[in-house]
Amino acid sequence: MTRVIRVGVVGAAGRMGSTVCDAVAEADGLELVAAVDVVSAGGATHGVTIASDLKALADAKCDVVVDFTVADAARTTLPWLALHGMHAVVGTTGFSADDIDSFRRAFTGSNCLVAANFAIGAVLMMRFAEQAAPWFETAEIIEFHHNAKADAPSGTALATARRMAAASSDWAPDPTTHEVVPGARGGEGPAGIRIHGVRMVGMTASQEVVLGTAGQTLVIRHDSNDRVSFMPGVVLACRKIGSLPGLTLGIDSLL
Numbered sequence: 001m002t003r004v005i006r007v008g009v010v011g012a013a014g015r016m017g018s019t020v021c022d023a024v025a026e027a028d029g030l031e032l033v034a035a036v037d038v039v040s041a042g043g044a045t046h047g048v049t050i051a052s053d054l055k056a057l058a059d060a061k062c063d064v065v066v067d068f069t070v071a072d073a074a075r076t077t078l079p080w081l082a083l084h085g086m087h088a089v090v091g092t093t094g095f096s097a098d099d100i101d102s103f104r105r106a107f108t109g110s111n112c113l114v115a116a117n118f119a120i121g122a123v124l125m126m127r128f129a130e131q132a133a134p135w136f137e138t139a140e141i142i143e144f145h146h147n148a149k150a151d152a153p154s155g156t157a158l159a160t161a162r163r164m165a166a167a168s169s170d171w172a173p174d175p176t177t178h179e180v181v182p183g184a185r186g187g188e189g190p191a192g193i194r195i196h197g198v199r200m201v202g203m204t205a206s207q208e209v210v211l212g213t214a215g216q217t218l219v220i221r222h223d224s225n226d227r228v229s230f231m232p233g234v235v236l237a238c239r240k241i242g243s244l245p246g247l248t249l250g251i252d253s254l255l
């Protein structure tokens with residue numbers, strides 16, 4: 001008989017974390033055994049008390065811990081999980097390349113998956129943008145998020161730009177010589193690909209990748225209209241992380 005995977009959630013009171021708690025509680029083969037958050041400590045989710053201390057994850061003997069918090073918090077949580085031999089499934093964004101390297105060094109005895117986006121449509125959007133990159137000499141990314149998002153640009157936009165930059169080095173220079181309003185051309189991402197961040201009441205998470213070459217443009221767009229869009233990817237990662245040694249970036253290899 002397959003053993004039930006014991007899952008803890010850090011950021012359990014947040015928008016994503018609370019949705020993850022619901023998804024884990026409903027998923028076959030997963031059991032929600034611990035929940036941690038700095039707010040709502042003492043509250044409960046699916047019969048599990050929300051604790052304020054990571055120790056609750058060890059006390060509950062978690063196999064896998066899902067983290068949807070902020071980069072600053074995850075920089076402490078992830079090495080702690082590695083030290084305690086628990087697998088980590090991380091949706092938090094805002095990490096630098098140095099952060100990713102330090103997670104790679106930390107997770108030697110247990111495994112870690114960091115994904116900027118767990119929605120299948122977004123995974124495909126990134127793949128299509130990477131495939132399209134060599135055929136176009138100009139490309140810009142516009143990401144749209146809810147008005148409480150802390151980091152900019154989004155992890156998805158940055159991951160998309162990194163993959164497009166790796167797929168092609170042949171990009172036209174920016175023609176702008178005079179930026180009347182500073183920032184009007186957006187942020188300069190990898191290979192000079194411009195990234196524009198929109199923060200808007202009423203939105204969840206969307207992205208457009210716009211590519212252009214002589215006489216034509218290609219627009220690849222993805223919308224997450226509800227946080228449930230991320231849950232099949234998170235649940236899949238919880239099920240598979242035990243067999244993915246070291247650090248895995250993105251959920252492509254799980255699909």
Ligand code: NAD
Pocket residue numbers: 010011012013014015016017036037038039068069070071073074090091092093094115116117118119205230
């Ligand atoms: P949120 O602000 O609603 O939730 C974050 C939660 O983390 C809060 O409840 C907060 O109290 C908690 N927290 C902060 N520091 C903590 C700590 N030290 N210990 C325990 N809990 C702590 O934010 P959100 O909208 O749920 O997003 C969370 C993260 O997930 C963000 O980085 C966001 O960009 C990312 N995100 C990723 C995906 C994806 O598919 N990978 C999708 C959506 C959002």
